[in-house]
Amino acid sequence: MMYQEFLAEMCQLDFANILVTGPQRSGTTIAAHMIAHDLDMCYVDEDDLGWHGSGTNDESLLHKLLEFGTNNVIQAPACAHICHMLPEDCVVVFMRRDVEDIVASEERIKWGCERVEFQKYPEEYRATPISHSKYLYWEEVQRDNIAHAYEVEYDSLRGHPLWVADRKGFEARQWQTQ
Numbered sequence: 001m002m003y004q005e006f007l008a009e010m011c012q013l014d015f016a017n018i019l020v021t022g023p024q025r026s027g028t029t030i031a032a033h034m035i036a037h038d039l040d041m042c043y044v045d046e047d048d049l050g051w052h053g054s055g056t057n058d059e060s061l062l063h064k065l066l067e068f069g070t071n072n073v074i075q076a077p078a079c080a081h082i083c084h085m086l087p088e089d090c091v092v093v094f095m096r097r098d099v100e101d102i103v104a105s106e107e108r109i110k111w112g113c114e115r116v117e118f119q120k121y122p123e124e125y126r127a128t129p130i131s132h133s134k135y136l137y138w139e140e141v142q143r144d145n146i147a148h149a150y151e152v153e154y155d156s157l158r159g160h161p162l163w164v165a166d167r168k169g170f171e172a173r174q175w176q177t178q
Contacts, residue, residue, distance in 0.1 A: 015091045021080040022095035023131035025105040027154040032075035034162050046076035066090055078176040080134050081120040084142035097154035102131040113174045129148045
C-alpha cells in the first residue's frame with residue numbers, strides 16, 4: 001500500500017494507537033515520524049519503552065502504553081514478532097522494503113543483532129536474512145490475525161516533507177539531517 005492510501009484510510013478508522021514495525025532498516029523510524037506528524041499524534045520510540053536494541057525487550061511497557069495511552073505512533077521493529085498479539089484498537093503498520101536494500105543498510109551501519117532477532121521466531125521461520133524471516137512470519141502467521149493490519153511501501157515515503165533524499169550517511173536511528 002502506498003503511504004498516502006494508508007493516511008486516507010486512517011482518517012476513516014476509529015483506533016487508539018498505531019504500531020509501526022517490520023524488519024530493522026525497513027523504514028520504521030521515518031514512517032512513524034511521518035505518521036505522527038500527518039495525523040497529529042505523539043511519536044514514541046521503542047527505546048522509550050525499554051526496547052534498547054534487539055536484545056533488551058520489555059513487553060510490559062508496550063502493553064501498558066497500549067492499554068492506558070491513546071494517540072501514539074509507536075516505532076518498534078524489535079517487537080514485530082508480537083504485533084499479532086496486540087489489542088484490536090491498535091493499528092499495525094508493517095513496513096515493506098526490498099530485502100537487498102535492508103541487508104545493504106544493515107551492513108552499512110554494522111547492525112549485528114540478527115542472531116538475537118532469530119531467537120524470537122519459531123524454528124520453521126528462521127530464514128536468512130532476518131528480514132526475510134520477518135516477512136514470512138508476517139505473511140503466514142500475523143497479518144490475517146490483526147484487526148487493522150497495513151503494509152506500507154518504503155518507497156512511497158519519498159516526496160514527503162520529512163523525507164531526506166540523501167540518506168547514505170545516516171546512522172542507525174537517524175531519520176533527519178543533523
